[in-house]
Amino acid sequence: MSTKFNRGKAYHGSSAVTEGKLQGATDTDYFYFFCPVCEGKQIMRPLDYEVRQEQPDNPYNDQLKSKAVKGFTLAFKLHCEKCNLTDFVKVSNLGWQGGDFEARVKPA
Numbered sequence: 001m002s003t004k005f006n007r008g009k010a011y012h013g014s015s016a017v018t019e020g021k022l023q024g025a026t027d028t029d030y031f032y033f034f035c036p037v038c039e040g041k042q043i044m045r046p047l048d049y050e051v052r053q054e055q056p057d058n059p060y061n062d063q064l065k066s067k068a069v070k071g072f073t074l075a076f077k078l079h080c081e082k083c084n085l086t087d088f089v090k091v092s093n094l095g096w097q098g099g100d101f102e103a104r105v106k107p108a
C-alpha cells in the first residue's frame, strides 16, 4: 500500500491546466474543478491531496494587515472520469497574497 502522493512519482500541473485553463466554481461552499479538456463544465474528481509545504510562519504577515496562521502549499491530484485526464493543481498562501489577478499574470 502506498500512501505517498502520486505514489511518490514526480508531478506537476501540465499545460492543460496552466495559464487559466483550469477553472472551477462553488455550489454551496464546496469548490469544484472543471475538466480543462472536456466541453462544458465536467467536474473533476480529486483522487488525492498532499501537504507539499507547511511552516509555522508566513513570510508575508509582516507586510500585510491580515495574518495567516501558517504558511502552506496543498497539492491536489484531479481526474476526469469522462476523458481520463489526470492532472495536478496547487493551492498555497506562499505565493501571491492579493491584488488583481490579470495584472499579476500579465505584467505591463
Ligand SMILES: [Zn+2]
Residues within 6 Å of the ligand: 035, 036, 037, 038, 042, 080, 081, 082, 083, 084, 085
Ligand atoms: Zn475531461
